[in-house]
Amino acid sequence: MNTELPFQGKVTLVTGSGRGIGKAIAMKFAQKGSDIVVNYVRNKAQADETSAQIKALGRKAIIIRADVSKIDSIDELFRQIEKEFGGLDFFISNAASGSNKPGMQQQPGGWDYTMNTNARAFLFAAQCAAQLMEKHKGGVMLAITSPGSLRVLPDYIAVGASKAALESLVRYLAVELAPKNIVVNAISPGMVLTDALRYFQAMSDDEIPQKTIRATPAGRLVTPEDIANLAVFLCSPEAAMIRGQVIVIDGGFTLPVRV
Numbered sequence: 233m234n235t236e237l238p239f240q241g242k243v244t245l246v247t248g249s250g251r252g253i254g255k256a257i258a259m260k261f262a263q264k265g266s267d268i269v270v271n272y273v274r275n276k277a278q279a280d281e282t283s284a285q286i287k288a289l290g291r292k293a294i295i296i297r298a299d300v301s302k303i304d305s306i307d308e309l310f311r312q313i314e315k316e317f318g319g320l321d322f323f324i325s326n327a328a329s330g331s332n333k334p335g336m337q338q339q340p341g342g343w344d345y346t347m348n349t350n351a352r353a354f355l356f357a358a359q360c361a362a363q364l365m366e367k368h369k370g371g372v373m374l375a376i377t378s379p380g381s382l383r384v385l386p387d388y389i390a391v392g393a394s395k396a397a398l399e400s401l402v403r404y405l406a407v408e409l410a411p412k413n414i415v416v417n418a419i420s421p422g423m424v425l426t427d428a429l430r431y432f433q434a435m436s437d438d439e440i441p442q443k444t445i446r447a448t449p450a451g452r453l454v455t456p457e458d459i460a461n462l463a464v465f466l467c468s469p470e471a472a473m474i475r476g477q478v479i480v481i482d483g484g485f486t487l488p489v490r491v
Contacts, residue, residue: 239321239464244267244321245313251282372415375398376421422483466479
């Protein structure tokens with residue numbers, strides 16, 4: 233194996249990879265030699281930019297628009313992957329959305345959309361991904377989750393519940409898919425330093441990022457690159473015995489008890 237390009241000849245799908253965490257993961261896997269399926273649902277320009285940067289590294293990149301909250305869209309996504317590549321090695325379920333409202337203000341439509349996008353999508357995408365991974369004698373699935381699956385965050389009840397369901401799916405699928413040589417885990421980032429966070433910070437006097445930094449033992453926010461590096465490790469042979477786990481990457485923010 234080429235130690236500088238350990239993923240050479242591999243195929244990686246990263247949902248929601250036009251920007252932010254998804255883009256960082258896609259770029260890191262491309263740097264490691266993998267061809268990439270760039271997925272987006274709304275902003276094609278960002279997906280085009282990600283694809284161009286991947287191709288500049290000498291990797292193959294295809295762009296597929298798919299709304300993972302819809303089953304037909306998931307099925308079409310994987311049909312196109314099979315047509316283009318014949319199989320799949322790594323599936324990173326990163327796309328997420330949700331209805332950020334208190335529990336007493338939640339509506340059935342917002343609840344269903346949140347659960348469908350963040351939890352149901354992973355299950356039915358995993359069914360499709362597993363079939364393509366079997367063609368390559370195995371693979372790795374990673375789900376991006378959130379500390380809100382366990383902790384109570386403001387206006388996060390629907391997303392938190394969907395992430396809790398997602399983490400449960402990770403555990404069940406890790407056991408069910410192990411005989412197929414498919415590894416399943418989750419990554420739970422703390423507050424992540426993304427362009428979106430910088431934008432909202434600039435548009436308001438919100439002190440949450442600064443407060444989070446002060447409360448983080450590592451002294452800074454998590455970056456998309458931190459998450460991408462962890463994803464690379466979890467997809468490596470060295471991590472083969474890590475199964476069904478939720479790996480927290482938050483610089484130690486959730487460790488201290490605060491009173």
